[in-house]
Amino acid sequence: MSSQSQARRKRLLRLLKKKQLGAILVSNPVNVSYLTGFTGDDSMLLLSSKRAILISDSRFETQISQECPDLDAEIRSSGQSMYQILSRLLSKMDVSEIGFEASNTTYSMWQQINSEVSNVTLTGTTGLVEELRQIKDAGEITELREAIQQAEKGFAVLQASLVPDMTEQEAAHELEHIMRRFGAKGASFEIIVAVGTRAALPHARPTTRKLGEAGFVLIDWGATNQAGYNSDLTRVLWTGRLTPKLTKIYNVTLEAQQKAIEAIRPGISCRELDNIARSSIEKAGYGKKFGHGLGHGIGLDIHEAPRVGPSSETVLEPGMVITVEPGIYLPEWGGVRIEDDVLVTKEGYEVLTSVPKDLEISRWG
Amino acid sequence: MSSQSQARRKRLLRLLKKKQLGAILVSNPVNVSYLTGFTGDDSMLLLSSKRAILISDSRFETQISQECPDLDAEIRSSGQSMYQILSRLLSKMDVSEIGFEASNTTYSMWQQINSEVSNVTLTGTTGLVEELRQIKDAGEITELREAIQQAEKGFAVLQASLVPDMTEQEAAHELEHIMRRFGAKGASFEIIVAVGTRAALPHARPTTRKLGEAGFVLIDWGATNQAGYNSDLTRVLWTGRLTPKLTKIYNVTLEAQQKAIEAIRPGISCRELDNIARSSIEKAGYGKKFGHGLGHGIGLDIHEAPRVGPSSETVLEPGMVITVEPGIYLPEWGGVRIEDDVLVTKEGYEVLTSVPKDLEISRWG
Numbered sequence: 245m246s247s248q249s250q251a252r253r254k255r256l257l258r259l260l261k262k263k264q265l266g267a268i269l270v271s272n273p274v275n276v277s278y279l280t281g282f283t284g285d286d287s288m289l290l291l292s293s294k295r296a297i298l299i300s301d302s303r304f305e306t307q308i309s310q311e312c313p314d315l316d317a318e319i320r321s322s323g324q325s326m327y328q329i330l331s332r333l334l335s336k337m338d339v340s341e342i343g344f345e346a347s348n349t350t351y352s353m354w355q356q357i358n359s360e361v362s363n364v365t366l367t368g369t370t371g372l373v374e375e376l377r378q379i380k381d382a383g384e385i386t387e388l389r390e391a392i393q394q395a396e397k398g399f400a401v402l403q404a405s406l407v408p409d410m411t412e413q414e415a416a417h418e419l420e421h422i423m424r425r426f427g428a429k430g431a432s433f434e435i436i437v438a439v440g441t442r443a444a445l446p447h448a449r450p451t452t453r454k455l456g457e458a459g460f461v462l463i464d465w466g467a468t469n470q471a472g473y474n475s476d477l478t479r480v481l482w483t484g485r486l487t488p489k490l491t492k493i494y495n496v497t498l499e500a501q502q503k504a505i506e507a508i509r510p511g512i513s514c515r516e517l518d519n520i521a522r523s524s525i526e527k528a529g530y531g532k533k534f535g536h537g538l539g540h541g542i543g544l545d546i547h548e549a550p551r552v553g554p555s556s557e558t559v560l561e562p563g564m565v566i567t568v569e570p571g572i573y574l575p576e577w578g579g580v581r582i583e584d585d586v587l588v589t590k591e592g593y594e595v596l597t598s599v600p601k602d603l604e605i606s607r608w609g
Numbered sequence: 610m611s612s613q614s615q616a617r618r619k620r621l622l623r624l625l626k627k628k629q630l631g632a633i634l635v636s637n638p639v640n641v642s643y644l645t646g647f648t649g650d651d652s653m654l655l656l657s658s659k660r661a662i663l664i665s666d667s668r669f670e671t672q673i674s675q676e677c678p679d680l681d682a683e684i685r686s687s688g689q690s691m692y693q694i695l696s697r698l699l700s701k702m703d704v705s706e707i708g709f710e711a712s713n714t715t716y717s718m719w720q721q722i723n724s725e726v727s728n729v730t731l732t733g734t735t736g737l738v739e740e741l742r743q744i745k746d747a748g749e750i751t752e753l754r755e756a757i758q759q760a761e762k763g764f765a766v767l768q769a770s771l772v773p774d775m776t777e778q779e780a781a782h783e784l785e786h787i788m789r790r791f792g793a794k795g796a797s798f799e800i801i802v803a804v805g806t807r808a809a810l811p812h813a814r815p816t817t818r819k820l821g822e823a824g825f826v827l828i829d830w831g832a833t834n835q836a837g838y839n840s841d842l843t844r845v846l847w848t849g850r851l852t853p854k855l856t857k858i859y860n861v862t863l864e865a866q867q868k869a870i871e872a873i874r875p876g877i878s879c880r881e882l883d884n885i886a887r888s889s890i891e892k893a894g895y896g897k898k899f900g901h902g903l904g905h906g907i908g909l910d911i912h913e914a915p916r917v918g919p920s921s922e923t924v925l926e927p928g929m930v931i932t933v934e935p936g937i938y939l940p941e942w943g944g945v946r947i948e949d950d951v952l953v954t955k956e957g958y959e960v961l962t963s964v965p966k967d968l969e970i971s972r973w974g
Contacts (some may be wrong), residue, residue, distance in 0.1 A: 273935060303811075346717040351712075352712045368720070507811060
């Protein structure tokens with residue numbers, strides 16, 4: 245991990261230089277982990293061109309020496325605050341201005357830092373590390389492939405195990421349990437299992453409705469692997485009889501998804517990509533029934549940059565990994581969403597997920 | 610829920626009056642839920658003596674009308690920011706100063722509020738709703754009893770299912786799965802299953818070490834019920850032969866815990882309570898091996914006020930629910946921690962948890 249972390253810190257320092265900042269205090273634990281390899285909590289990274297110091301406490305002393313041997317660590321004693329240590333370090337570092345993560349620092353923390361740190365200007369920054377995290381390096385893509393494999397193996401077992409008496413909640417819990425058996429740390433978010441009309445809610449929470457109560461079920465799930473990387477998929481499974489309506493809605497959604505996936509390449513904007521799927525659904529007459537963005541980046545967070553929606557100007561670059569998940573939601577009837585995870589490559593794209601989407605075989609029971 | 614929520618908001622208004630604040634913006638989602646009954650995300654409560662308004666978005670419109678019919682809701686459209694709505698509401702409310710939750714408001718949020726809201730002073734507050742939440746009402750105690758029952762039923766099944774080849778991770782995942790079968794939403798924190806020397810780490814994460822690799826295992830677990838209330842217990846189970854060392858350390862820990870529990874009554878300070886367990890362990894010669902506080906409040910958060918430690922001046926009051934969890938940690942050998950959840954009553958205390966602690970029967974295999 246250490247050479248990779250070092251390369252990431254160098255890239256961050258280059259970004260800081262552009263903003264004319266000599267140092268930054270990183271407080272978002274996911275960003276700290278990304279920049280150091282440290283997997284614990286309650287710790288902050290103080291980074292300048294000359295030093296990289298992890299401020300932590302005695303609970304994590306051993307872990308830090310194992311996970312990030314290349315880093316200096318400042319272990320605070322129980323009587324000492326993080327901010328007192330920070331103040332002491334800054335006074336020795338000879339910086340006049342330091343950035344802090346404005347969206348991951350509470351007003352209380354900011355006040356405490358302000359009162360401890362003198363002669364240094366605090367400047368709020370947003371999205372710097374998040375910008376770096378958009379482009380996955382080779383190690384990260386391997387982690388994402390693992391998280392996807394755990395999710396897909398889990399889904400295969402679940403699909404084979406479904407019975408009409410099972411509730412949405414039971415199916416969701418069962419799926420998480422199976423993914424853990426395949427090595428996942430857990431589900432990457434609260435799994436959605438939505439039977440029939442429940443599938444009309446894009447963020448449906450599993451209820452005690454039984455799978456057998458309607459002809460189809462939407463499952464939106466993913467795994468977090470041990471390194472913290474997340475996968476995210478959605479499939480619709482039907483049972484009994486395949487109705488013309490489900491066939492229609494499913495095919496419109498699938499066609500929109502396929503058109504968008506095939507358009508993925510470096511240089512296209514997220515807005516354009518969203519528009520490809522959206523116009524395809526609009527042409528079929530369901531434009532107003534697709535009420536959310538086309539997708540989002542995945543990585544150490546289940547939702548991260550880039551956002552893929554109608555107003556996102558981000559341009560795709562090789563190494564980005566995004567979900568492509570158009571959906572059509574009809575309140576009285578239900579909904580269909582189909583979601584895959586796609587890597588942007590130099591040449592175009594690679595679909596990382598592989599659960600079959602052919603409606604004929606997307607069935608259970 | 611609505612009359613209970615209303616009573617809670619009244620108590621908060623009384624607290625605000627003492628601080629000479631006419632209104633508050635509640636941003637911590639757990640506090641919003643406590644004060645309104647609303648269980649969704651991304652919403653804020655604006656509260657004054659005259660109005661209680663939930664600022665939310667269209668995803669939650671139906672849910673709000675179902676969960677909090679007594680509240681006014683301001684549903685923002687996708688183009689509108691939360692802060693624009695807030696500004697408009699405040700200008701109509703005739704308040705010159707408003708409190709905000711400084712520990713649950715990021716610097717970015719504070720900046721945005723500041724730039725939208727004019728003619729109103731923003732004053733950071735800390736711990737106001739958390740202070741109210743210390744005292745559980747009858748409905749909350751029922752919820753906590755349920756979360757405890759889910760945890761205890763799960764543990765009984767797990768204890769009966771343990772086999773030497775099972776890893777710490779497998780046991781942890783199994784326990785969460787079983788608790789869900791008994792109705793839990795999930796585990797209330799990442800379950801600790803720590804075999805032998807691993808138990809010397811108070812915050813051990815489950816590894817692939819097998820249960821059979823040592824003579825005892827420490828399990829620290831709890832359930833979150835569907836209403837979001839949390840339980841928290843710790844037990845040590847042994848297998849094979851009961852060693853004199855385990856017997857010794859276990860009995861010292863148990864005696865310290867029992868002395869502390871028996872001292873629980875309204876009027877005693879958390880510091881004094883901690884000291885009762887601590888001196889008991891010190892007398893046995895293990896004072897330096899008990900490196901954390903005696904316990905903490907539980908409720909909608911797994912760790913909440915009051916803190917029960919050597920420097921906590923909070924005085925116990927009827928309705929508080931705290932954990933009592935002394936521990937002894939010996940790096941080369943392992944550790945013992947015993948933890949129960951205790952309600953402070955008018956007369957003294959009621960231990961809400963009931964998993965047996967007799968060492969003779971605390972075994973598996």
